[in-house]
Amino acid sequence: MIVRTAEGLFCEPGGFYIDPWRQVERAVITHGHSDHARWGMQHYLAARESEQILRHRLGQDISLQTLDYGERLRIGDVHVSLHPAGHILGSAQVRVEYRGHVTVVTGDFKREADSTARNFELVPCHSLISECTFGLPVYKWPDSGAVRREMLEWWRSNASENRTSIIYCYSLGKAQRVLAGLDPSIGPIWVHGAIEKMNGCYRQNGVFLPECGKPDPEAIKDARGTGMVLAPPSTDQSPWMKKFGKTSRAMASGWMQVRGRRRNRALDRGFVLSDHSDWDGLIATIMECGCESVRLTHGYTAAMVRWLQEKGIDASALETEYAGESGADAADAGGNDP
Numbered sequence: 001m002i003v004r005t006a007e008g009l010f011c012e013p014g015g016f017y018i019d020p021w022r023q024v025e026r027a028v029i030t031h032g033h034s035d036h037a038r039w040g041m042q043h044y045l046a047a048r049e050s051e052q053i054l055r056h057r058l059g060q061d062i063s064l065q066t067l068d069y070g071e072r073l074r075i076g077d078v079h080v081s082l083h084p085a086g087h088i089l090g091s092a093q094v095r096v097e098y099r100g101h102v103t104v105v106t107g108d109f110k111r112e113a114d115s116t117a118r119n120f121e122l123v124p125c126h127s128l129i130s131e132c133t134f135g136l137p138v139y140k141w142p143d144s145g146a147v148r149r150e151m152l153e154w155w156r157s158n159a160s161e162n163r164t165s166i167i168y169c170y171s172l173g174k175a176q177r178v179l180a181g182l183d184p185s186i187g188p189i190w191v192h193g194a195i196e197k198m199n200g201c202y203r204q205n206g207v208f209l210p211e212c213g214k215p216d217p218e219a220i221k222d223a224r225g226t227g228m229v230l231a232p233p234s235t236d237q238s239p240w241m242k243k244f245g246k247t248s249r250a251m252a253s254g255w256m257q258v259r260g261r262r263r264n265r266a267l268d269r270g271f272v273l274s275d276h277s278d279w280d281g282l283i284a285t286i287m288e289c290g291c292e293s294v295r296l297t298h299g300y301t302a303a304m305v306r307w308l309q310e311k312g313i314d315a316s317a318l319e320t321e322y323a324g325e326s327g328a329d330a331a332d333a334g335g336n337d338p
């Protein structure tokens, strides 16, 4: 019922695309990351909680219809509904029902609960089209509460040595998740302008985030040494960063599970924190949704397809133009301006 075309994933009986990579008339968007929500569609349909993010990134005047999670809409010959994906604010899985056959497109998803996105919902289906960003057994996430405590410990210890703490994180999703876990009693918090804009979208949707200082030169001087700075990875080594004096630099990402990634960036610390499902979470979702077939859109699809086929599951890779966490990093990083 959903096929890959040159424009994207196309639902023929509904006449719409899901996260298309070329300009089309009707696009259903799973979430605001730039490899899934692209500019130039004539009409957009997305979850209500993603409205501010999409308008911010794609233009205030886009033609956008929103749905509450679970609300059903008839489009052409199909019924469409959106269900929480647990990935970032407003992220949704798309459920498409056509003559009793249900297909679910996960977009990006994360099974673990956090305060900045609605909890992932398992949606039973006949066919599953899933992301596979971290589809290797080596990706097994530690408890995020423990990661948060490590982060705060690291911040305290840097502050005691008069070093500003810097955590690189993607401006949409990861930054807010890190921020929500910070303890402002340790020191002042700054965020890069690209992150601040996204924070506004979260706050408008009732997500609690600690207050952040405006990174103007005077304020930076005052709290150098004890502060915590959140910035997109592209700002590493930028002139803006030099204003923070002596620093300790870390990154929060699922990729930090693999030591080489941290060494490549010459970081002091790597915090394993991902907005995606790990290997076990991907498998659990594929098994528990009851699907008869699964197609994997982006990430380490080959390893996962092989593993599933060995278990007798009808699995295949579906080539798309979604980028995964590293691609979202480059595209969502924003400029160097605070």
Ligand SMILES: [Zn+2]
Pocket (backbone or CB within 6 Å): 031, 033, 036, 087, 108, 328
């Ligand atoms: Zn994403």
Ligand SMILES: [Zn+2]
Pocket (backbone or CB within 6 Å): 033, 035, 036, 107, 108, 131, 298, 322, 323, 324, 325
């Ligand atoms: Zn993605």
